[in-house]
Structures are given as C-alpha cells and as structure tokens.
Amino acid sequence: MRLYDTQTREVRDFVPIEAGKAGIYVCGLTVQSEPHVGHVRSAVNFDVLRRWLVSQGYEVTFIRNVTDIDDKILAKAADQGRPWFEIAYLMGRELDRALEAINVLPPTYQPAATGHIPEIVELIVALIERGHAYPAADGSGDVYFDVRSWPAYGELTHQGLDDMEPAEDADPRGKRDPRDFALWKGWKKESEPETAAWPSPWGPGRPGWHIECSAMAGKYLGPAFDIHGGGVDLRFPHHENEQAQSRAAGHPFASYWLHNAWITTAGEKMSKSLGNSLLIPEVLKRVRGIELRYYMVAAHYRSHVEFSFEALDEAAQGFRRIESFLQRASEVIGAAQDDGPESGIACAEFLAAMDDDLGTPAAVAAIHDVVREGNKLLSQGDTPALRGNAASVRAMLGILGLDPADPAWPASGAGADAKLTAAVDTLVAGLIEQRADARAAKDFAAADEIRDRIKAAGIEIEDTPTGPKWSLT
Structure with a gap:
C-alpha cells in the first residue's frame, strides 16, 4: 500500500511501526456549530482509510478528537448568553448524528480536550524543562512555545521561520518572537467564565489548540504512531505546531501525514463565515446518507470538490444504478443464497486503485465495470456467476462504507x-x-x-x- 506523505511530498510505501497494526490520529472538529458537508469530508475520507486497512488485515487503533474549549466556543457562548459547555455538548451530539447518518464508524476512542488537562500540563512542563517553552513575563499566565529553540520548525510545511506570519492566538506582548504560539492561555477574569479555567503551575487557564492534540495523540497512541490526518487547512499552523512541540518534547510523533482537500463553493472553502455552508440535515432532505457518502467517496481525498446540488444528484443516480443491480440480482439469487459481502472478492482493478494512495475514483469505476458485467449475467440467466459477481460488488462497496445492506444505514432495506x-x-x-x-x-x-x-x-x-x-x- 502506498500513501502520499504531505511532509515528504511523495507517495511512499506504508510501513507500520508494528507489523500488522496501524495507529491513526485524525484531528476532529471544534464543536462550536452544526456540521456541514465540508466538515464531514475528512471523517469520510479517513473512515475509508481505516476500512481499507482493516480489509487488508491490519489491527487499527483510530483516534479522532473533539476540541470542546477554545476562543470561538467562548465567544459564541458569550453572544448567546449560554454556558460554553452547553454549546460544546449539543454541537458534539449534532456531529455524532451527522457522522452516523453517513456511516462513519465510531473511533476507537474520541477524546475531548477538557478531559485531558493533566496530560496537557505534563507535556508543557516537559517543554519548559527542555528549554523549548516559557511562561510569559507579563503576568498573563500564558505559556508559549519558543519557535527559535527548535531549528526544525517549518519542516512539515517546508517554510522558513522568517517567512511565516505572526501567530495570532494571543496578545503578542508576552512573546519573545511574534511567531511563538500559545501552549497555555491564562484565565482572563474580566471576560471569561471561571468554568473555562483549570489549575496549572502558571495559574488558572486553559490549553492552547495545538498542545491538545499532541497530548491526546501521545496518550492513546504512544510517543510514535503511524498516520496523522486532517484537512489540508490544518497543515499550518496546527499540524506544523503539533509536530514541532511533540518532537521538541522527545516524541517521534507521526510517521506519515495525510491531508484531505476542501469541499468548496464558488471556489472558496466551505465555511460558516462565507455563509455558504450546507448543514447535513438539510442535505439529507434531498438525498440519502448513503448517496451523500458516495458523492464524497467518488472523489480522491486529495482533490478539491466544487459542491453543487447538480453534481450531488448525478452522483446519487450513479449509486442508484449499483443499488438497483444488487436488488435485481438478489431477486434472482434468492436471499437464502446471499452469503453477504464477506464472501465476495474485490476485483484486481479495485485493489490496485485502493493500494495506490486510496484511489477511490478508479475504485468506484471498477465497481461500475463489475456491475455492467453483472447486468449481462442477469440477462443471460447465469445464476452461479451472478452470485459471485454480486458478492464482489458488495465486498467492494463494504470497503468504501457503501454496502446498501449494511444495517448501519438507517432504514436500509427496511x-x-x-x-x-x-x-x-x-x-x-x-x-x-x-x-x-x-x-x-x-x-x-x-x-x-x-x-x-x-x-x-x-x-x-x-x-x-x-x-x-x-x-x-
């Protein structure tokens, strides 16, 4: 299996740290608002990666975190006059429902930032002791990572330090360098609720965004793990900072970096601020969850997708042709003779496509080729061959999370x-x-x-x- 590693900028053979096992950490969402189509693409893409590895015999530990405390959540809570933890909880529930509706498997663990304050503090202490972090001298209670103390800073995104913009995550007055980023944010008593602060050696406060993921990845996957994933917009500064602080603390961290591209509208990243977001419940009024997933899976994870309802409807029709074939084949074969997707063998073209950096467009094309052959078998009345053909289609769909008979789909087949x-x-x-x-x-x-x-x-x-x-x- 070969994967495109963002850091090395090349497709490399996947060689896990421990044979037969794979540890994956994917940056989840900041639960500040309802999830839209752009939000869930990353979850679908890395769900396909997980399913593919499992189908190839790997034992996969899959971690997808939730950021449940940050500036945006606090600002929204203040605007709405609601507790920040209420917003985080309710939006987290909305996210879970959205992912369930498109058959994204639950992660092995789904840690939340607020549940890992001790691990975060411990990591910050280690960075200070190693000379890579410092408490601000302005009495704010902030702690910063010293980017100039780590010569490899910028290696993930191939940037020189002097070419980078200042980190805008805290007041720059307490920083030695404008690009130093916050590991810990001191409590602002005048503007932040007391519930948004935890005790630390530097006074009450809360973690910075980047340190959360480093701490949680280390707790659940160890100091070195196989794959770190997320959206391409997280490469800088989030993933660059994660890698720098983790390696500065003495942890090898991720062996491979994978990033999925955006879903865009009118050429711009889909986001709340643009006013062009498409909430999952609204989209599912037009198409079924399985059709929305097919639409996202049919594009390569590194390709930008320009969203339109016309393209979504066309994709839905394409999936219905596959689904219709399986239904007609089942009527001929008989339910008693259907051994399920596990009895099927994926075709060589599908396997080659998936092995080549999760080439789902070619994999989907291979499924349609097998369906066309199955339609011929239907017209010829060749039931034994049809049985194997239909099982192959279901096996391939299952790897992509698209088997219509999967009981995980709401009301699928019933x-x-x-x-x-x-x-x-x-x-x-x-x-x-x-x-x-x-x-x-x-x-x-x-x-x-x-x-x-x-x-x-x-x-x-x-x-x-x-x-x-x-x-x-």
Missing part, C-alpha cells in the same frame, strides 16, 4: 426506504398493466404516452422471463 420502494413498485406495476392493456387494444398512442411518463420519472422497464422489472435510470 423501514422507510422499503415502504417507499413498495409504494413505487405498486404504482409502476399499475402503469405497466395499463400500457399492456393499451397495446392489447391497439391503442398505441396511449401505450406510448404511458411509456413516456414512466421514462420521464427516471424509471427503466426491462422485460425478463419472470415479467417486467423496473429500476431507476
């Missing part, structure tokens, strides 16, 4: 979707019967009008030995 399918089946059957009656009466104009109505609805009718069958085009 409930609301099944009721809708049954209702459409009844309506289409009635139209087919009317068309047959019109043709028998030689009223070909009426028969053609019914056919056109069916086609305009996006439904394709196929004559089979057991009678007409319909599917979505």
Whole structure:
C-alpha cells in the first residue's frame, strides 16, 4: 500500500511501526456549530482509510478528537448568553448524528480536550524543562512555545521561520518572537467564565489548540504512531505546531501525514463565515446518507470538490444504478443464497486503485465495470456467476462504507426506504398493466404516452422471463 506523505511530498510505501497494526490520529472538529458537508469530508475520507486497512488485515487503533474549549466556543457562548459547555455538548451530539447518518464508524476512542488537562500540563512542563517553552513575563499566565529553540520548525510545511506570519492566538506582548504560539492561555477574569479555567503551575487557564492534540495523540497512541490526518487547512499552523512541540518534547510523533482537500463553493472553502455552508440535515432532505457518502467517496481525498446540488444528484443516480443491480440480482439469487459481502472478492482493478494512495475514483469505476458485467449475467440467466459477481460488488462497496445492506444505514432495506420502494413498485406495476392493456387494444398512442411518463420519472422497464422489472435510470 502506498500513501502520499504531505511532509515528504511523495507517495511512499506504508510501513507500520508494528507489523500488522496501524495507529491513526485524525484531528476532529471544534464543536462550536452544526456540521456541514465540508466538515464531514475528512471523517469520510479517513473512515475509508481505516476500512481499507482493516480489509487488508491490519489491527487499527483510530483516534479522532473533539476540541470542546477554545476562543470561538467562548465567544459564541458569550453572544448567546449560554454556558460554553452547553454549546460544546449539543454541537458534539449534532456531529455524532451527522457522522452516523453517513456511516462513519465510531473511533476507537474520541477524546475531548477538557478531559485531558493533566496530560496537557505534563507535556508543557516537559517543554519548559527542555528549554523549548516559557511562561510569559507579563503576568498573563500564558505559556508559549519558543519557535527559535527548535531549528526544525517549518519542516512539515517546508517554510522558513522568517517567512511565516505572526501567530495570532494571543496578545503578542508576552512573546519573545511574534511567531511563538500559545501552549497555555491564562484565565482572563474580566471576560471569561471561571468554568473555562483549570489549575496549572502558571495559574488558572486553559490549553492552547495545538498542545491538545499532541497530548491526546501521545496518550492513546504512544510517543510514535503511524498516520496523522486532517484537512489540508490544518497543515499550518496546527499540524506544523503539533509536530514541532511533540518532537521538541522527545516524541517521534507521526510517521506519515495525510491531508484531505476542501469541499468548496464558488471556489472558496466551505465555511460558516462565507455563509455558504450546507448543514447535513438539510442535505439529507434531498438525498440519502448513503448517496451523500458516495458523492464524497467518488472523489480522491486529495482533490478539491466544487459542491453543487447538480453534481450531488448525478452522483446519487450513479449509486442508484449499483443499488438497483444488487436488488435485481438478489431477486434472482434468492436471499437464502446471499452469503453477504464477506464472501465476495474485490476485483484486481479495485485493489490496485485502493493500494495506490486510496484511489477511490478508479475504485468506484471498477465497481461500475463489475456491475455492467453483472447486468449481462442477469440477462443471460447465469445464476452461479451472478452470485459471485454480486458478492464482489458488495465486498467492494463494504470497503468504501457503501454496502446498501449494511444495517448501519438507517432504514436500509427496511423501514422507510422499503415502504417507499413498495409504494413505487405498486404504482409502476399499475402503469405497466395499463400500457399492456393499451397495446392489447391497439391503442398505441396511449401505450406510448404511458411509456413516456414512466421514462420521464427516471424509471427503466426491462422485460425478463419472470415479467417486467423496473429500476431507476
């Protein structure tokens, strides 16, 4: 398996620290607002990585954190007159629901920053003792990382220190260098609630953003682990600072850095500040969760995606063709003969694509090729070959988290979707019967009008030995 390492800027063979195991740390969200499509792309991309590694026999420990205390959360709480922890809790619940709706597996652990204050303080103390951090001399209670004490600072993003902008995470008056970044933020008694401060050797305060992830990654994955991931916008300053402070503390930290690209609208990063965010519950009123996931998976994780509802609808139609094939194949094979996705063998093209830096566009194309072959087997009535073909399709979809029969999908194969399918089946059957009656009466104009109505609805009718069958085009 080969992965593009952001730091080395090359595709490298994945060689884990411990054979047969993989430790992954992915920076999660700051839970300040409802998640939108741009937020969840990273979770989907790294969920595919996790599933692929598991399918290849790796034992994966997958950590995705939550930042539940920071400046933005405190500012929003002040604006709304609500406790900051209420906002963090409720938005964290919204995030969990959004990820569940698109079948993102729960992480092995999901640590929150506020639950790891002792580990954070311990790491800051180690950095001070090693000469890489200092308490501010202005009495603010802030503690900063001394970037000039670490000659390798900038190695992740290939920047020279003198070319970097100042760190804007704290008042610069207490810094030795404008680019020094905050490890600990002293409590501002006049403007911050007492609940947003924890005791420390430097006085009450709270952790800086970057130190949180270093401490949590170290606790759950150890001083050295395999893969660190997140959105490309986190490369600097967040990931650059994480790596610098961790290695300055004597921890080897991540062996590989992976970054997913943005989902953009009108060429700009999707964000609340732009006013172009698309909240997950709203998008799921238009398409199903499995279709939204397919839309995101079909693009390579390092490719920017220009979001549009037209593209989303087109992707949904593409997935429905796969889903329709599996449904028709199941009717021929019989549920009793369906051994599930674990019995299937992914095709060579799919495996090669996934091994090449998670090449999901080529992997999805390979699935469609196998589906086209399956449609031929359906028309030929070759049931034994069809059984293997359908199992292969499900095996590949399962690796991508897209198996329609996965019980993790809400109402997949049952409930609301099944009721809708049954209702459409009844309506289409009635139209087919009317068309047959019109043709028998030689009223070909009426028969053609019914056919056109069916086609305009996006439904394709196929004559089979057991009678007409319909599917979505």
